[in-house]
Amino acid sequence: MVSARSVSVGPSSLGYTDLPWIIQHREDRCTLCGRCTAVCPKEAIYLAYRRQRMPKLDVLKKARGNEYRTFVGIRQKTNMANTCIGCSMCTMVCPNEAIMPVPNTNEHRTLFFHNQKGQPQTRGGRRNVSGPNLLDRIMFDRISMLTDPALDAGRHEFNLTTTLGRTLAPEEFLKRQREGGWIPPTREIFPFVIGSMSFGALSPNAWLGLLQGVAYCNEVLGIPVVMCTGEGGCPPWVLRSPYLKYIVLQIASGYFGWDEIIRAIPEMQCDPAAIEIKYGQGAKPGDGGLLMWFKVSKLIARLRGVPEGVDLPSPPVHQTLYSIEESVMKMIQTMSTAFGHKVPVYPKISASTSAKSVLNNLVRNPYAGGLLIDGIDGGTGAAYNISMDATGHPIASNVRECYLDLVAQGKQNEIPIFAAGGIGKNGNVTQNGMALIMLGASGVHIGKYVMQAATGCLGNEKSRCNVCNVGICPKGITSQNPKLYRRLDPDLVAERVSEVFMSISTEAKKIMAPLGRSQSLPVGMSDALGISDKDAADRLGIRYVC
């Protein structure tokens, strides 16, 4: 029996100024059309009636009393479950510019309450550190003008592809060719790969929109872009389509959807681009997928081979693998064999101080087709905030160290390293990617950037939106509710994918042309890099410039 009059102010009670986003509503502009409250993914706003007391305080008259005025406005809720996430969908649908979320410039207090019911904060997005990162600060400072053939990014033709897969040493290659030995498969691909985002983490319209864009890039634009499935499997029709060659199939500790993949093998029209074995992820090292029940729709359940509406946490490790050697022996070999040793197989690991050990093991493994290292700034659809913000290793020095290790062994042209994690975090996708390539990566994986650029993700590194994990994505990118994901037009996603890759392609040329490179990607061309940070320059072994 709580008295109607009582308003409890508890430890978790918050006011508007405690919230990360404050709704500014202009009553003078509002037409009360209801579109903002209808679209809000968090039910954070509602039509509020407020009553104002207007006392009549005429000291000379006997007639006294109070009058009341009632007024309406759109207000936000202050409980943790319904706090505004700043997505701005309200602003987008408002016909009168009457409403918008404004970032709270004060230190907001919800940070202290993301632990209701003892559950630490989980979210989507990436590490909440904004501002220029190290990659943004790298300059391409060796400009060939009259010292080398002048190249014109607009007119000259460039070969922008990179090799995915194991390249044999020349003498070994010739020997095997002569003797009819196995030549490991390779692919010439665009060095910016759409990183693993699962069918499940992404909505059907987002995932298929990306694939449609990838197909367009390959078949219409001639840009050989490939994308990785993530661990949610791949729709059977796609497995049996000619587009499979643009797809890197991922196998991860959840093993979702692999029954359909194996079932499709005899009917595949072509081989997949590669097989990625996920051992770790930059956004949440030590954690696997965290697909929760509200995203496990009938369709996702069907594709993953699980019941509808169950939680699908993937274990952080492959349950039967206990060492690098075992992983390499069992999984890489099995995956290679599954596709007749005609498909490159490579592992994906979280960037870590132990990355070199993994790499060296792969160097000795004849079936390993590369290594993908994913840094701390990588994005994800669902992770514990603590994993995202504090766990992991930045990508630049990790890749650099691994590359130099290969150089020391003379193996840098044999096993490609791919880099991921925060590439394009601030929009400088080509610059970031090319910097990593020149530090030694053969190519980069971009996931979150593609979500932002191609599907219209609203998230940022200042806690905006980032509700990918709970299936309420207001753009329909990471929701499995058709009422949300149908907001996303796959054709428009595909168009954006093609625009993104056309643009990256041009920008890559704009970087390569002044270096005097047009026919091979400047992998490891670190003599053309400079940074105005002495420590970083020393650590990366590049030029300090100022």
Added chain:
Amino acid sequence: MSTIVVKGLDENGHRISSMVFENLVRDAADKTNHLSLETFGQHNIGIRLHRADGLTIETSGPAGQRLGCMGMPGTSIICHGSASDDVGYLNIGAEITVLGDATNGVCSAMANGKVYIRGSIGARGLTMTKWNPDYQRPELWVLGSTGDSFAEFNCGGIAVVCGIDAKNPANILGYRPCVGMVGGTIYFRGQIDGSHPKTNARLDRPTDEQWQWLMEGMGKYLEKIGRTDLMATLSVRDEWQMLLTITPQERALMFSGPMPMAEFRNKHWNKAFGGGDPLRDIAPGLDRSPIEAVPTGDLRRKKPFWANRESAAPCTYYCPVHIPTVDRLRLIREGKIDEAYEMLLRYTPLPASVCGAVCPNLCMENCSRSGVDESIDVQLLGRAVANVPAPTMAAPIGKKVAIIGGGPAGMNAAWQLAQAGVEAHIFEQDKQIGGKLAQVIPWERLSKAVWDQEIKRFLDTSNIHVHLSVDMNKEKFKELQSNFDYVVVAVGTHEPRRIPFPGNERVIPALHFLKNAKSSIPDKIGKEVVIIGAGNVGCDVACEAYRLGAEKVTLVDIQKPLAFGKEKEAAEALGATFRWPVMTREVTDQGLVMDTGELIPAQTVIISIGDVPSLKFLPETVETVTVGGAAWIKTQDSHLTTNAKVLAVGDVEKPGLATNALGAGKTAAEFIIADFNGVQWKPFTQHPITQQALTITHYVPDEHIRIHTEQAQAESCLSCASCRDCHLCETICPTGAITRRELEYGHTNGYESGLDGSWEYTSDNKKCIACGFCADTCPCGIWMMRTF
């Protein structure tokens, strides 16, 4: 003027340098307007040469680079043979005719003038041309074909490429023409490879005007190069195509890919999956087509439900009898006072005594109106019914129920059964009915006049038979079981609890004290009284003690006193004090000795720590549960005991308020009646409406609520969870989706309570966008946004 010949070789047969040759040519041009140059690879022939009367330069012999470079208007250069690179470089008006092929870079950066080529040209022709609109456009006419990278960054030049004896007939414009082209037009006749960037140039056919221009120019061109024989061949309009510049304005409107995405989807994408959606096998019928962000119909994530009377008003919910005060007040608002009274009486036989007096009024405690100003005065409403006659009872249906105990629980069981036509027999141990209400509640708190009135109304009711002074025992119970359809045990608790501390025999149980206090022979008490147990009964004891002459009453307890409300206020008003924690060591003739040794002086010590049931008459089939050292009858929600024909209600289950007893009696009767009617009994399962669901800001604090009339109370009711037909939802709905319609009489929407009129509000799915404004606006909390 005569022709001057300038030779490229000196008398010794050595090549004259370009610098010297240029001086010779310049000198010659000063003297005449017709030069014949026998070149030997000298560069920049014709550079900056100009005569007001025009100048014609004919060259023969090997041509150097940049023939006609920076040519001026009025100058005409004819090269008898093939030319080297960059013919017409930076030309601003000269007419240059090459009667052979030209190599790379023809017309590079040319801004005006014409270049006529009788053969084909090399790579990078027509690049970087300009066009100053104050002058004519530059033109390039080629009889054969062009090399690669033709017309890069072309800005104003017009090219005509005729495709006669092309170097590569399969591709007469070379690889990747028009890169970066921002202006100009290319007419061509023959095949091309389509490698031009689709964002720079587009294919088209000449318009009539363009065709006319082409044919006029063609005549002159063929004459210049001496191939008028080709006129007919080159006049087949269908063979001519054009590459036109795409303007930045046009480009801004284009999707930058060369193929519209819809076309790609239809021609390639769908085909790759056997001609359909790639998910059709694992998700048959899945519609993924795009929708807008604020949809109507089934695409909404939630929709409004008019959940009228689905929840309970707090008054109804918190009242143990679930008296729908909210409906009662609506009847009063509708002017149906008699119906309102009758409704209340159908819920309880003791509205004035309980609702109006002894009940702590849980309904009022939870009343939503208190969020505006103060709660509805339910006591007033209860008292108003004191003198109202009983409602009509149904004709007997031939069923009989025995009720043991005539307290509030038993009375309401009988009252409800009687209304349904069941013969209800009350067997009461005492000489009067009413239980503890009659026996122990001081008359100060329960007016005797009101009580007598309500008891009289009860006793006068048909179908109710009261048997007083009946001692119950096992045999008698068995007899009742065989003579009646059901037996309801409602004997309450009449065995005082005691504590065996030394001197406990000196202590008077509260139950006895209060019973005697209400009789004609009250107990004699001292000036100082200590009451062990400071609950509400203890407070009643204190009041009665003061009435009977006590001067100082102390209530002690081992814990914080549980007393609250009217009883506590009354005791404190008389001067009673509370002490706790107090552990009793013993009671002596001096008073109560605490375990600390302290004495609280008292001539009279009364113990008020509750009473327990006395259940010796019960058969073994009725199980009990032992709590706190006493046995209580075990019951289900329906108050059915372990014996399917025996029910138990009131304090015998667990101690409670008089209103709990009334509620239990009603529920038990409903169970029995349902059984007699052969229907499934349904418990009260409504949830209370939440404060948040209501919009109480529509109401303003009202001084009139302080005028305690039934009408004022009725006007102040917020009508929680029950639509008050205010039309606010209809008004606020931004899409006009909500309409009200009158329902035919008899349509039950909760109007079983006898309310007038029946209506409902509906929301049109085709119009509703699920903004939730109806739910946010509804003062009564009827509209609910729910997923569907």
